[in-house]
Amino acid sequence: MTPLDYEYLQKLLKERSGLMLSADKKYLLESRLLPLARKAAVPGISELVQKMRAGSEALIHDVVEAMTTNETFFFRDKTPFDHFKDSVIPELIQARAGRRSLRIWCAAASTGQEPYSLAMILKDMAAALSGWRIEIIATDLSPEVLEKSKAGLYTQFEVQRGLPIQSLVKHFKQVGAMWQLNADTKALVQFRQFNLLQDFTSLGKFDVIFCRNVLIYFDQAAKTDIFNRLMRVNEPDGYLFLGAAETVVGLTDSYRVCPKRRGVYLPNAIRAPSIVPGAVGGIKAVSGTGR
Missing domain, CATH: 3.40.50.150 (Vaccinia Virus protein VP39)
Known part of the structure; x- marks a missing residue:
């Protein structure tokens, strides 16, 4: 993943969901998006970004979904x-x-x-x-x-x-x-x-x-x-x-x-x-x- 790829993903996630990714969160992005890259039959995140830049709205949706944190449980923090x-x-x-x-x-x-x-x-x-x-x-x-x-x-x-x-x-x-x-x-x-x-x-x-x-x-x-x-x-x-x-x-x-x-x-x-x-x-x- 190149710095330009990361910058693109940072901007996209902020615009679509408000999620802010700091410079030290590349590991998080890679861990969540590499399974998507395999699902999309591409070798890595750079190729995934290329498909997104080409206008694949379904893929963009999947990326936002993968990066949205959904951790929760009943009566959390009580x-x-x-x-x-x-x-x-x-x-x-x-x-x-x-x-x-x-x-x-x-x-x-x-x-x-x-x-x-x-x-x-x-x-x-x-x-x-x-x-x-x-x-x-x-x-x-x-x-x-x-x-x-x-x-x-x-x-x-x-x-x-x-x-x-x-x-x-x-x-x-x-x-x-x-x-x-x-x-x-x-x-x-x-x-x-x-x-x-x-x-x-x-x-x-x-x-x-x-x-x-x-x-x-x-x-x-x-x-x-x-x-x-x-x-x-x-x-x-x-x-x-x-x-x-x-x-x-x-x-x-x-x-x-x-x-x-x-x-x-x-x-x-x-x-x-x-x-x-x-x-x-x-x-x-x-x-x-x-x-």
């Missing part, structure tokens, strides 16, 4: 989910008592473990949320991982990573060697293909946004831009959750740190939240984007 369950949702139940609805966005949802973790928490709080309309929008750049997410079907290894045994027994059923998420829990989550470099406004407004462990791959300008756009779709009294290695500090004034809640941030927007009529009955999974 503490943010404790904050979500123990303080954020109780506070929102009080704040949204008039409209009795919640909208949550889980960005870069990968294979679904994060949004399904949130769905399990909300199902466990069904008594407090009786009659509420619940909508979890889970997005990811990769159509392949979204297909896996929609199935809600996981291996023994996947359910052993972070999922408490009581949650496994309550929310899953065993299907052969796999574990299938229950239909009523799965119905709370809608999956959509979406690129964080796109405009967010089509998604509507959200009370809670999870955007964890993805912005570490973006450069500072892209992070600042994303934070500013997240704030505009986050309700003024809503919440933003970031990964343990991520922060808004020094990047934007759109959010401020939430005291005593690691990884939780509050919008600095000053405007009144919108109100919509509530629903009746049990927790309801709803479709659509706006309120």
Whole structure:
């Protein structure tokens, strides 16, 4: 792979996915793209780049897919989910008592473990949320991982990573060697293909946004831009959750740190939240984007 090949791939990945590859990441690129080169019946990455430069959109898609990190597991890092369950949702139940609805966005949802973790928490709080309309929008750049997410079907290894045994027994059923998420829990989550470099406004407004462990791959300008756009779709009294290695500090004034809640941030927007009529009955999974 020549320096020009690497420069081309760096630019392409940044434009298509926001992924930033530093000069010391050639080993990572080679390890992920050499299998693609073999699949494309070319001897190496330079020849792969030649085919991409010739306009092979399918190959470009495969390269972006191969380089997108999809590492995830249930209740990853645990503490943010404790904050979500123990303080954020109780506070929102009080704040949204008039409209009795919640909208949550889980960005870069990968294979679904994060949004399904949130769905399990909300199902466990069904008594407090009786009659509420619940909508979890889970997005990811990769159509392949979204297909896996929609199935809600996981291996023994996947359910052993972070999922408490009581949650496994309550929310899953065993299907052969796999574990299938229950239909009523799965119905709370809608999956959509979406690129964080796109405009967010089509998604509507959200009370809670999870955007964890993805912005570490973006450069500072892209992070600042994303934070500013997240704030505009986050309700003024809503919440933003970031990964343990991520922060808004020094990047934007759109959010401020939430005291005593690691990884939780509050919008600095000053405007009144919108109100919509509530629903009746049990927790309801709803479709659509706006309120």
